[in-house]
Amino acid sequence: MIELKNISMIFGQGTVNENLAINGINLKVNEGDFITVIGSNGAGKSTLFNLIAGSITPTVGAISLNGADITRHPEYRRARFIGRIFQNPLLGTASNMSLEDNMMITRKKGFKWLKRSLNSRMREQFRGELVQLKMGLEERMKENLALFSGGQRQALTLLMMVLSRPELILLDEHTAALDPKNAQIVLELTDRFIREYGLTAMMITHNMHHAIEYGNRLLMMDKGEIIFEASGEEKRGLTVEKLIDKFHQIRHQSFENDRTLLADD
Amino acid sequence: MIEGIFVEGLIYGIMVLGVFISFRILDFPDLTVDGSFPLGAAIMAQCILSGTSLSLALLLAFAGGVLAGVVTSLIHNHLKVPNLLAGILTMTMLYSVNIRVLGNRANVPLLNHDTVLTKVTELLSGIVPDDYILLVFFVLVAMAIKLLLDIFFRTDLGMTIGAMGNNEQMVISQGVNPMTLKSIGLGLSNGLVALSGAFAAQYLGFADVGLGQGIIISGLASVMIGEFLILKSNRIGVLTLCALLGSVCFYAVMYVGRYYGYVVNMTPNDLNLIKGVLIIILLVLTQGKKLKKSAVKTVVKND
Ligand SMILES: Nc1ncnc2c1ncn2[C@@H]1O[C@H](COP(=O)(O)OP(=O)(O)O)[C@@H](O)[C@H]1O
Numbered sequence: 222m223i224e225l226k227n228i229s230m231i232f233g234q235g236t237v238n239e240n241l242a243i244n245g246i247n248l249k250v251n252e253g254d255f256i257t258v259i260g261s262n263g264a265g266k267s268t269l270f271n272l273i274a275g276s277i278t279p280t281v282g283a284i285s286l287n288g289a290d291i292t293r294h295p296e297y298r299r300a301r302f303i304g305r306i307f308q309n310p311l312l313g314t315a316s317n318m319s320l321e322d323n324m325m326i327t328r329k330k331g332f333k334w335l336k337r338s339l340n341s342r343m344r345e346q347f348r349g350e351l352v353q354l355k356m357g358l359e360e361r362m363k364e365n366l367a368l369f370s371g372g373q374r375q376a377l378t379l380l381m382m383v384l385s386r387p388e389l390i391l392l393d394e395h396t397a398a399l400d401p402k403n404a405q406i407v408l409e410l411t412d413r414f415i416r417e418y419g420l421t422a423m424m425i426t427h428n429m430h431h432a433i434e435y436g437n438r439l440l441m442m443d444k445g446e447i448i449f450e451a452s453g454e455e456k457r458g459l460t461v462e463k464l465i466d467k468f469h470q471i472r473h474q475s476f477e478n479d480r481t482l483l484a485d486d
Numbered sequence: 487m488i489e490g491i492f493v494e495g496l497i498y499g500i501m502v503l504g505v506f507i508s509f510r511i512l513d514f515p516d517l518t519v520d521g522s523f524p525l526g527a528a529i530m531a532q533c534i535l536s537g538t539s540l541s542l543a544l545l546l547a548f549a550g551g552v553l554a555g556v557v558t559s560l561i562h563n564h565l566k567v568p569n570l571l572a573g574i575l576t577m578t579m580l581y582s583v584n585i586r587v588l589g590n591r592a593n594v595p596l597l598n599h600d601t602v603l604t605k606v607t608e609l610l611s612g613i614v615p616d617d618y619i620l621l622v623f624f625v626l627v628a629m630a631i632k633l634l635l636d637i638f639f640r641t642d643l644g645m646t647i648g649a650m651g652n653n654e655q656m657v658i659s660q661g662v663n664p665m666t667l668k669s670i671g672l673g674l675s676n677g678l679v680a681l682s683g684a685f686a687a688q689y690l691g692f693a694d695v696g697l698g699q700g701i702i703i704s705g706l707a708s709v710m711i712g713e714f715l716i717l718k719s720n721r722i723g724v725l726t727l728c729a730l731l732g733s734v735c736f737y738a739v740m741y742v743g744r745y746y747g748y749v750v751n752m753t754p755n756d757l758n759l760i761k762g763v764l765i766i767i768l769l770v771l772t773q774g775k776k777l778k779k780s781a782v783k784t785v786v787k788n789d
């Protein structure tokens with residue numbers, strides 16, 4: 222599906238701030254994969270997602286989607302195939318618009334024309350889709366999104382993204398800004414949607430338990446490299462302790478933020 | 487003459503709708519306006535002098551404005567120039583263009599020529615009392631444009647443009663190129679501004695390169711007055727109405743200042759100072775609201 226070949230990303234090349242954020246990464250994402258990504262702050266996780274989504278272009282290397290080279294395609298073109306959710310719940314929806322208008326805009330990818338497609342039939346369809354969230358939002362379709370909580374907005378972003386049937390979804394700590402209860406709800410929704418709709422997904426999380434519990438593959442990143450990968454049987458047998466040991470073995474140093482990794486939230 | 491108070495507000499109200507689109511819907515502070523307003527006036531004047539059909543002239547003025555807006559968006563999008571600077575660049579270039587359009591003159595009088603306004607006066611005299619013909623005409627024109635805009639911003643395209651002003655990332659994530667949307671939005675905005683300039687030239691009886699000087703400030707002040715007048719709403723129909731009413735109020739105040747300011751020892755030269763002070767007062771008054779708004783945002787973030 223998506224393949225990264227020898228990708229490196231250098232920020233501020235040739236300046237005093239030169240920073241090798243991604244260092245020669247090779248990665249093949251197969252259809253149906255649900256990959257969790259862990260690593261300390263600054264490891265390059267978000268940068269990796271930015272490279273896949275196209276908001277930045279790699280300094281070296283090539284990215285292909287289903288065999289076609291997309292290394293230089295702008296983000297908006299890749300967005301037709303790649304869905305993305307950020308940590309900030311405000312980034313997925315427009316606050317100044319009603320729920321139904323937001324759903325109209327995200328209903329279909331690509332340029333919008335001069336027709337008005339929001340009609341009663343579509344509203345019915347939206348209602349049916351919103352019911353899946355079990356948040357009662359189907360009764361609030363005319364309300365401005367500014368009135369919704371972060372958890373509700375993130376759940377909506379997730380639903381709207383899933384409905385547009387992307388080939389790959391990228392979740393960048395998408396529950397980290399939510400309170401524990403909402404984080405759990407959104408995470409479970411995520412897992413459910415990925416299964417039900419047979420999506421291919423990558424999920425960055427700072428919670429090692431989640432990284433182990435969800436998905437079929439796990440990547441550990443450090444200093445711009447993927448230093449450890451587990452899948453299948455090996456992944457199922459992982460524990461937080463084993464992961465931390467792995468890091469010690471590979472890097473001969475203690476994990477920069479053992480504390481956050483062991484956090485139970 | 488009392489109707490003159492409102493006529494100006496309605497003519498310039500078309501410009502205010504344009505400014506509303508760039509500043510409020512696109513969230514793009516566009517200074518092209520100071521150049522596209524006299525551009526519309528110049529194109530209209532040149533068409534009138536050369537005997538071009540008046541409806542075609544209005545269309546050309548609109549098209550000229552669209553082009554100006556698109557130039558600004560292209561400078562901004564492709565050269566990664568900040569939006570303010572992109573607008574100033576186009577505005578500066580337009581100064582020369584406008585003099586060219588006026589036939590290497592800075593001012594072209596239109597008295598004793600047939601204009602849209604003389605035609606309308608002929609047509610409506612007898613039906614509407616003479617003093618109110620222009621008022622009726624411009625109420626109709628301004629409302630028609632307002633309604634068309636309302637319809638446009640309820641279409642899929644219009645709504646997506648609205649979403650971009652609020653959240654560009656969302657639009658990118660939808661697979662839409664935000665540059666295209668900005669070009670469309672700025673084109674529409676400046677088209678309206680130029681159309682307003684075309685009507686203003688006919689109303690004033692001349693076109694002048696200096697016609698647009700500081701017009702953006704008047705436009706912005708009108709938008710802010712409109713927002714201040716009416717409760718916050720996200721319905722496009724209410725917002726465009728606010729913009730028009732804001733314009734009518736603003737130009738009524740300016741009108742009074744111009745004709746009766748001498749009572750308090752004020753000259754027309756003081757008007758720019760008054761406009762600036764007015765905007766500062768409005769900014770201070772709305773600051774409170776803004777703070778509340780950002781507080782709401784932080785709550786959502788920490789939710
Ligand atoms: N747009 C950017 N410009 C410059 N440096 C950046 C940019 N984005 C990320 N970086 C740097 O790249 C490194 C990796 O950052 P990031 O991918 O955000 O880490 P993570 O998401 O794993 O915490 C950091 O050193 C960060 O400062």
Ligand SMILES: [Mg+2]
Pocket residue numbers: 266267268
């Ligand atoms: Mg990150």
